Amino acid sequence: MAADPRFFPAGSALTLAEAATLAGGELRGGDAALRITGVGPLQAAGAAEVSFLDNRRYLPQALDSQAAAIVIAPELLARLPEGRVAIVTKQPYLGFGRIARALHPVPSARPGIHPTAVIDPTARIGAGSEIGPFVVIEADAEIGPGCIIGPHAVIGAGVVLGEGCRIGAHASLSHTIAGRGVVLHPGARTGQEGFGFAVTPEGRFETMPQLGRVILEDAVEVGANACVDRGSQTDTVLGAGTRLDNLVQIGHNVRTGKGCVLVAQVGLAGSTHLGHGVQMGGQSGTAGHLEIGDRAQIAAQSGVMSDVGVSEVVGGSPAWPMRETLRAFATLRRLAKPAGRPG
Amino acid sequence: MAADPRFFPAGSALTLAEAATLAGGELRGGDAALRITGVGPLQAAGAAEVSFLDNRRYLPQALDSQAAAIVIAPELLARLPEGRVAIVTKQPYLGFGRIARALHPVPSARPGIHPTAVIDPTARIGAGSEIGPFVVIEADAEIGPGCIIGPHAVIGAGVVLGEGCRIGAHASLSHTIAGRGVVLHPGARTGQEGFGFAVTPEGRFETMPQLGRVILEDAVEVGANACVDRGSQTDTVLGAGTRLDNLVQIGHNVRTGKGCVLVAQVGLAGSTHLGHGVQMGGQSGTAGHLEIGDRAQIAAQSGVMSDVGVSEVVGGSPAWPMRETLRAFATLRRLAKPAGRPG
Amino acid sequence: MAADPRFFPAGSALTLAEAATLAGGELRGGDAALRITGVGPLQAAGAAEVSFLDNRRYLPQALDSQAAAIVIAPELLARLPEGRVAIVTKQPYLGFGRIARALHPVPSARPGIHPTAVIDPTARIGAGSEIGPFVVIEADAEIGPGCIIGPHAVIGAGVVLGEGCRIGAHASLSHTIAGRGVVLHPGARTGQEGFGFAVTPEGRFETMPQLGRVILEDAVEVGANACVDRGSQTDTVLGAGTRLDNLVQIGHNVRTGKGCVLVAQVGLAGSTHLGHGVQMGGQSGTAGHLEIGDRAQIAAQSGVMSDVGVSEVVGGSPAWPMRETLRAFATLRRLAKPAGRPG
Structure with missing residues (x-):
């Protein structure tokens, strides 16, 4: 199951070799140039997706998985059959997360201030920040660069946010x-x-x-x-x-x-x-x-x-x-x- | 105690006969054409209101109640005095709820989009939906017909709501x-x-x-x-x-x-x-x-x-x-x- | 540590004598005319600030404190060294709070209705109330005098607020x-x-x-x-x-x-x-x-x-x-x- 494209726009694909590097691991078998486009759980990942295994309880699913590669710890590797493509790393969960993040990056700020936002003239907004609809920013507040302030958020008087903060709706x-x-x-x-x-x-x-x-x-x-x-x-x-x-x-x-x-x-x-x-x-x-x-x-x-x-x-x-x-x-x-x- | 009309506008009245039908029950005694306008608890219901009893612990209140009729299960009926008007049904709580609902219907959508709402041009809004003040509806969201979206609600990108959803404030x-x-x-x-x-x-x-x-x-x-x-x-x-x-x-x-x-x-x-x-x-x-x-x-x-x-x-x-x-x-x-x- | 002036604008100063009166206590030692500008915990209060002690566990901090005076109960007073300036009252916590409040009063309403607020024409707003940005006040609601309605608050149809209510953001x-x-x-x-x-x-x-x-x-x-x-x-x-x-x-x-x-x-x-x-x-x-x-x-x-x-x-x-x-x-x-x- 790929991530729903309505919510998770596809990023750039990665080669298996790139994925292995991101995961801090080594590719065992497989075509290093194969392009992967997503990640998924063992039982649902498709042939262009990467999965991971860090618990031997899920070995049966690993054996059946269609995933292009499985991120796995060295001590579990022997349990996989010979031909199974794997990315071997001491920290499979972290490595898998980094592959997933590269394929689905955190949306970055779309710089600009929504016309409905109410911003006190004494407030300072850092470069490249995104200020959503109906946001209220009160007197003397300071928003660092590259922040995302979600719809309806209220930033009170004098509040300080450093660089790259993300403030959710409401x-x-x-x-x-x-x-x-x-x-x-x-x-x-x-x-x-x-x-x-x-x-x-x-x-x-x-x-x-x-x-x-x-x-x-x-x-x-x-x-x-x-x-x-x-x-x-x-x-x-x-x-x-x-x-x-x-x-x-x-x-x-x-x-x-x-x-x-x-x-x-x-x-x-x-x-x-x-x-x-x-x-x-x-x-x-x-x-x-x-x-x-x-x-x-x-x-x-x-x-x-x-x-x-x-x-x-x-x-x-x-x-x-x-x-x-x-x-x-x-x-x-x-x-x-x-x-x-x-x- | 009738419901406070500031919050619960009176709907149309019901006859006792209609109330009994709604409750899936039978009217015992009383004037089938009597008009009831509300519901209330045993100790507070007035002469134009219906109450209910589903726990023998509250029998004393039932005996004193001024209610036009009491919705009651067959097995408790014998406990009421002869002249007491009752609506007899196997599910008094459900039946009572249906009478109350008929007298105080869920407010239906007032179709229209409040002028302050911020709606992405790619979002689709179903017929007859009510979109409140300061609502935000992001790209590609789909709102089904007859929905009520309360003030300040935020419907994120790609979200789908089926017919007749109600989304509360904030x-x-x-x-x-x-x-x-x-x-x-x-x-x-x-x-x-x-x-x-x-x-x-x-x-x-x-x-x-x-x-x-x-x-x-x-x-x-x-x-x-x-x-x-x-x-x-x-x-x-x-x-x-x-x-x-x-x-x-x-x-x-x-x-x-x-x-x-x-x-x-x-x-x-x-x-x-x-x-x-x-x-x-x-x-x-x-x-x-x-x-x-x-x-x-x-x-x-x-x-x-x-x-x-x-x-x-x-x-x-x-x-x-x-x-x-x-x-x-x-x-x-x-x-x-x-x-x-x-x- | 004085309160951060970005968040707590300094009010008027008090003399020690005024502080003692507010606390319902008596000043022991010290200069009754000394002006205090803030309050603070024992270990952080400065020479123009008042602190308090109501637990003998914190006596060591009291001995070292730089505070202008310590609000204290009579039964603990003997534990303080001779020269220590104190305000003696049976309710040191309450008394301390009243001094703090006099120095940092609750912000009062800034009368007016923010231009972005959406207020039903049938709603009534009491004199001197402050209605923040994006507030929604629905039909027939009544807001008493001197209320503060924070940003984005939603006051539903028919709701009644008495005098001097404070409603927070969202x-x-x-x-x-x-x-x-x-x-x-x-x-x-x-x-x-x-x-x-x-x-x-x-x-x-x-x-x-x-x-x-x-x-x-x-x-x-x-x-x-x-x-x-x-x-x-x-x-x-x-x-x-x-x-x-x-x-x-x-x-x-x-x-x-x-x-x-x-x-x-x-x-x-x-x-x-x-x-x-x-x-x-x-x-x-x-x-x-x-x-x-x-x-x-x-x-x-x-x-x-x-x-x-x-x-x-x-x-x-x-x-x-x-x-x-x-x-x-x-x-x-x-x-x-x-x-x-x-x-």
């Missing part, structure tokens, strides 16, 4: 400083007021002024309809390369290190700090004011109530070291077995 | 093919990039091109601010009649069968497949690459980590067969009782 | 009656159709007409991308002063009392009623048709399956009285200890 940014290559998917929200208030003697809530910002370092991505509140007194900071999936919630004053990965519907309460390379599974959350060490892993749906050490793996709600949580649930299951039934 | 669609009667509520997002990336040897993340689409079969509904990512290589597919509540997250390559129901804040990780008629309670989630059988039921807040069989009922996080989960929690509660306190 | 309201001082943050949705349908004998879903409204009492706040569905037959009601954090889901017919606090990603299923002052931690949820008593507290990630009494504290999924849940998890952890390892 996204809104206020009180935000973003580096290069930052991506906001549709409906993402950054910089709105955090959830902070004091209680008066009469029992009413008074909003605490939220006087910080959101700092999005280079290459940060924020998923669709995800929310990143600005800091209350300090800043909310997402470290370089950090990726938030859809519907993630980031409370005020949160800081993450570089390269964190937060899967969909994760929630971080205010003032929690994540180290570098922390990974959180879907629907997990943390209490506020915690320290989560570098490379910690937090399982899906976990509820983290206390600090987590470097490289620790935790799970459950409340979250314990993963091994303990697994043992606890195994124990519970055993204890709950109806009497007289074999194990 | 919704965005890209890379999406929708059938007939598809509904997106406000702020819903379909077709944005899925959450997929490879890691380079230097530890950076590289986005994997997301080359699939979103297929929304006939009568699919997507809740407010819910997100449906497009496939990475294959498509993300929601089967006919499937309904997503608000803030639901659907990862790339997910497929559901017909008539699935996903309550608010559910999350499905990538490449998981649901059979027909699967029901998932609020805030539940599944890991990726799972197979969930037809008519499986997944309790609220469950975390599904492995395949679920046809008609299985599971709950807990991690999710086990519901009976085991209930027993486990009962056991745990018993074990945790402080010593010396009676059961 | 928010949408339909079928909603709001009191004074109601705040919707960006992307919030109120009044859309609830999740209700009947099943036909053929197994299809038929939407139940959703004929209620959303009532937002005075000073209610709805977080970014949060959703409040309208009632099906009765109304969905949020009591005065209730605050929803981001991405919260409120099902149809829910009612809350005054001053409830729902942290991010909470979900309330349909027809559940909360008393006054109920607090729910992040990612917690309730089943439908429950009664939650005044001042009940529901821990983060809890799943409430049955009614909760006045002032009860519950946690876990399913939620039990917090003490039982804590004991159960402690018991489980003990039982799961590997044999032979000391406790």
Whole structure:
């Protein structure tokens, strides 16, 4: 199955030799000059397409595949029959992605400002940027060169976007400083007021002024309809390369290190700090004011109530070291077995 | 309490006889020619309104109700006093809904294109469609006849909508093919990039091109601010009649069968497949690459980590067969009782 | 660290004496006429800024702080060294907030209607309101005086907003009656159709007409991308002063009392009623048709399956009285200890 040309216009074709080079691999067999025009999964790729295999569970599909070549790791190569054309590389998933990207490049900015956009005269728009219909750019905002600002996006007063940012439809940014290559998917929200208030003697809530910002370092991505509140007194900071999936919630004053990965519907309460390379599974959350060490892993749906050490793996709600949580649930299951039934 | 006429303009009145016919039921007692103008809950319905009862817990309210008639199942009828006017049908909730719908029809499209809409000249708009203010319709998109596209909605390049779709305010669609009667509520997002990336040897993340689409079969509904990512290589597919509540997250390559129901804040990780008629309670989630059988039921807040069989009922996080989960929690509660306190 | 002047224009300065009065406190030491221009956290506040301390854990930072004065409770005052300038008040957090607010007032409405706004001729706009670019206000809507309607907001037909409401960018309201001082943050949705349908004998879903409204009492706040569905037959009601954090889901017919606090990603299923002052931690949820008593507290990630009494504290999924849940998890952890390892 080729990509639907209504959505993915065909780029230039590649030869198999070029594809192998892009993948950082070596071509085994096949015609180095064969032209490939697309990529596809093993069971659907056609004779002008490249596929990949990085899990031996899918070997049967590989054996049947019509793909022009299969990107594969050296240790799996022996499993393919003699005649099978392959591109051998230590990182087949990455290599395959690079071939796919060459065939279907990210659309680049179509420089220009849509006539319906409302742009404050004090705002600065970098060269080569594309500003879509109904975009609003408020006073003193700065848009770097080569940015794509999607339809209806709202860039608040004073917001800064570095070079090559992509802002999806209906996204809104206020009180935000973003580096290069930052991506906001549709409906993402950054910089709105955090959830902070004091209680008066009469029992009413008074909003605490939220006087910080959101700092999005280079290459940060924020998923669709995800929310990143600005800091209350300090800043909310997402470290370089950090990726938030859809519907993630980031409370005020949160800081993450570089390269964190937060899967969909994760929630971080205010003032929690994540180290570098922390990974959180879907629907997990943390209490506020915690320290989560570098490379910690937090399982899906976990509820983290206390600090987590470097490289620790935790799970459950409340979250314990993963091994303990697994043992606890195994124990519970055993204890709950109806009497007289074999194990 | 009649529906607020500021929001629900009165339609034509119905006679009790007409109401009974619509409900697929029989009128017991009352004046068949009596005109009813609205519906309401038992305790609030007035003398020109119809109410319904499908739970014996609410019998006391039924006895006191001023409603012109009560839609009721045969097995509850005997509980009503002799003189009480009733519409007797095996499906009182459905029947009541049909009466309500006849009195308050779904607003139909007011054909026309708002002058502020930005529509690419290559896009096709079906006859009788209503295109609201500030709508953006990009190149080669196709809007079927009789669609309602709400204010600020963005219909991306190449997107296809079948007949009679309703797209809420601020919704965005890209890379999406929708059938007939598809509904997106406000702020819903379909077709944005899925959450997929490879890691380079230097530890950076590289986005994997997301080359699939979103297929929304006939009568699919997507809740407010819910997100449906497009496939990475294959498509993300929601089967006919499937309904997503608000803030639901659907990862790339997910497929559901017909008539699935996903309550608010559910999350499905990538490449998981649901059979027909699967029901998932609020805030539940599944890991990726799972197979969930037809008519499986997944309790609220469950975390599904492995395949679920046809008609299985599971709950807990991690999710086990519901009976085991209930027993486990009962056991745990018993074990945790402080010593010396009676059961 | 002063607040970034790109985002927080400096207001008028205050003298220390004025600050103390605003905080409802007394100045200890220092020059009553000293002018302060901002606020900041203990470790970052400069010599013209005020900070606060309400947790003895941060005493070391207080000792080192450069702040002009520290807002502090009487019982902590003795911990500060003799010469330290302080503003002493029983409610340091509230007092500090009032100083911060005086220095950085909430931006007031800049009266006027942006020329791009689309406003139905039957809608009424109160004096002094600010209507942003691309706002849509539909037929018969009423906007109170002094409201700020952010860019792209959609105010549906018949919607009523009281005096001084603030509606964020991309928010949408339909079928909603709001009191004074109601705040919707960006992307919030109120009044859309609830999740209700009947099943036909053929197994299809038929939407139940959703004929209620959303009532937002005075000073209610709805977080970014949060959703409040309208009632099906009765109304969905949020009591005065209730605050929803981001991405919260409120099902149809829910009612809350005054001053409830729902942290991010909470979900309330349909027809559940909360008393006054109920607090729910992040990612917690309730089943439908429950009664939650005044001042009940529901821990983060809890799943409430049955009614909760006045002032009860519950946690876990399913939620039990917090003490039982804590004991159960402690018991489980003990039982799961590997044999032979000391406790």
